[in-house]
Every structure is written in C-alpha cells, then in structure tokens.
Amino acid sequence: MDTTQDPVLQEPGTQGGRRLTARVRVYEALRGELLSTAVSPFTRYTEENVAERFGVSRTPVRDALARLEADGLLVKRDGGLFRYTPTVTEFTDLYELRVLLETCGLDRAIDDPTIRHDTGAIEAELVVWQERSDAGILPDAGFVTADEQFHTVLLGAAGNAELVGALQRVNRRIRPVRMHDYLTQDRVNATISEHIAIGELVLSGSLRQARDALRTHVGQSQSIVRARAARAMHLMQLAP
Structure with a gap:
C-alpha cells in the first residue's frame, strides 16, 4: 500500500x-x-x-x-x-427479490415453530422509530438508510444472516432510486407508522398479519418509485 x-x-x-x-x-x-x-x-x-x-x-x-x-x-x-440508476426491468426484478427475501424471514418462522425472532433486537429498533414518530422527521433522501436499517433488523431477527446479506446487496442497487421515496412528508410519516405497526405485529406473534402488512408496505414503496425509475431511464436514453 x-x-x-x-x-x-x-x-x-x-x-x-x-x-x-x-x-x-x-x-x-x-x-x-x-x-x-x-x-x-x-x-x-x-x-x-x-x-x-x-x-x-x-x-x-x-x-x-x-x-x-x-x-x-x-x-x-x-x-x-x-x-448507477437501475432500468425499469432491473428495478422491478430487484423489488421482487426484495419482497421474497423479507417475507422469507417471516415465512420460515411461520413454517417452523422452533424458529423464534430476536424480540430484543426488534424492541430496540421500535424504540428508535417511536422516537422518530414523536420528534417528527422532515422529508430527506437520506431517510432511505434509516428505512433499510429497519428492514435488515427485522429480517436479521429471524436468524438467517445470509438472507440479510442478500437483502443488503439488493438495497444497494435500488437505493439510488428509492431515496426519492422520502421527499414528501406523507411518505416519511407513513413509513414510520407502518414500521411500528409491523414490528408490533411480530412482537405479538401475529406473524401472518405482519407478513401481509410487510408486503403491502413494500408494495406501496415500489409503486411510488417505479415512475421515478422510468423517468430516469428515459433521461439516460436521451443523453448524447
């Protein structure tokens, strides 16, 4: 060196x-x-x-x-x-993989009663999100990293580190587009409240409801940023 x-x-x-x-x-x-x-x-x-x-x-x-x-x-x-800006096809494929990875963490606990979530990790993460809810967070593209933290903690709490590593790799690839999801107050507020709700469902043992809520949560994010990915791709095609 x-x-x-x-x-x-x-x-x-x-x-x-x-x-x-x-x-x-x-x-x-x-x-x-x-x-x-x-x-x-x-x-x-x-x-x-x-x-x-x-x-x-x-x-x-x-x-x-x-x-x-x-x-x-x-x-x-x-x-x-x-x-890096993903194409529309890449973005759609990566979001599909993201959903599979995240729900897999809940599915494995649903299918195998011996698998228990690390409730301490989830509880600690929820404290952070409750503080954000109480404080009020302004729109900021950098909020995407906080969002990623919640999802990796939730998946990691199911006990498979390889799933977490795969999710982190997906997150890195879609982050340049996903960060535009947090430029409006309603999206920041919705993300905070939905994270708290999902975490509380897991802690209460309502894993199927948590899985459904997680799918809805991620699906809403995908629909919002899909148009932005399409616009970015259009601009790249117009570039000299």
Missing part, C-alpha cells in the same frame, strides 16, 4: 473530530453525494477530476472509486464512472 500517497486529513465539520486518510475522506464524501439527490446520472467521475476537486493524488481516489463501484453506487459507462 502506498501510504505516501494517502495523507491523514482532518475531517471537515467536526470539533477535534476523527482524522481520516485521504481515501476514506474522498470515499465518504462521494458516497454521501451519490446518496443525495444532487448528482445527475450524467455526471462523470474520473480519477483526474475527483483528485483535482479534493486536492489529493490519484492513488486514494482510485481506491475510493473502486469501493463505490463495489457498493453499486457507480457503474462503468462510456469510458467513465457514473451514478
């Missing part, structure tokens, strides 16, 4: 905060940018323009871009790296 090309830098915006290597600083900054609504799918990321922008060498930038590509946030196209 070429540590001479990877200086330690103070993280901006912190008070005596943690010190970051250049590659981590660039990675985290670009990751936050790609998860926001500010980046066009036509913005090209290259080692040269990113290195110039952050005032670092190309070595840490190369590592950061490789990580972002592995995360599924950047894809190679036309000799450069661009923000």
Whole structure:
C-alpha cells in the first residue's frame, strides 16, 4: 500500500473530530453525494477530476472509486464512472427479490415453530422509530438508510444472516432510486407508522398479519418509485 500517497486529513465539520486518510475522506464524501439527490446520472467521475476537486493524488481516489463501484453506487459507462440508476426491468426484478427475501424471514418462522425472532433486537429498533414518530422527521433522501436499517433488523431477527446479506446487496442497487421515496412528508410519516405497526405485529406473534402488512408496505414503496425509475431511464436514453 502506498501510504505516501494517502495523507491523514482532518475531517471537515467536526470539533477535534476523527482524522481520516485521504481515501476514506474522498470515499465518504462521494458516497454521501451519490446518496443525495444532487448528482445527475450524467455526471462523470474520473480519477483526474475527483483528485483535482479534493486536492489529493490519484492513488486514494482510485481506491475510493473502486469501493463505490463495489457498493453499486457507480457503474462503468462510456469510458467513465457514473451514478448507477437501475432500468425499469432491473428495478422491478430487484423489488421482487426484495419482497421474497423479507417475507422469507417471516415465512420460515411461520413454517417452523422452533424458529423464534430476536424480540430484543426488534424492541430496540421500535424504540428508535417511536422516537422518530414523536420528534417528527422532515422529508430527506437520506431517510432511505434509516428505512433499510429497519428492514435488515427485522429480517436479521429471524436468524438467517445470509438472507440479510442478500437483502443488503439488493438495497444497494435500488437505493439510488428509492431515496426519492422520502421527499414528501406523507411518505416519511407513513413509513414510520407502518414500521411500528409491523414490528408490533411480530412482537405479538401475529406473524401472518405482519407478513401481509410487510408486503403491502413494500408494495406501496415500489409503486411510488417505479415512475421515478422510468423517468430516469428515459433521461439516460436521451443523453448524447
């Protein structure tokens, strides 16, 4: 590893905060940018323009871009790296897989009475969501990460880590479109109340009702963002 090309830098915006290597600083900054609504799918990321922008060498930038590509946030196209936006077909297929994975966690507990959910994990997650409900959360694209956390905790509570890993991979691929689901107050409010309701159903042992509520919850999200995925694909087809 070429540590001479990877200086330690103070993280901006912190008070005596943690010190970051250049590659981590660039990675985290670009990751936050790609998860926001500010980046066009036509913005090209290259080692040269990113290195110039952050005032670092190309070595840490190369590592950061490789990580972002592995995360599924950047894809190679036309000799450069661009923000990943799934096609309509990809989006539909990935959402179908998401539903299968999430309901599988409940189905395995329904089919096998010896499988018990980790109620402590669910209870702890519900405390967080109740606090959000009480505080009132404003619309924000970054809310998608909080939503993903609930769903991975719920699935993980059923005891199959491989299902969780598969769900996380699906989430990374649909996240660039899904984040647009949380730009209106009604969607944020509905997500919070539905998460609480689903979690409480699981804790009460009403697993079939929880599964039905989960399907409805995910299906509503899919229908809302499907149009946005179609629009993004249309824009990409119009690009020169």
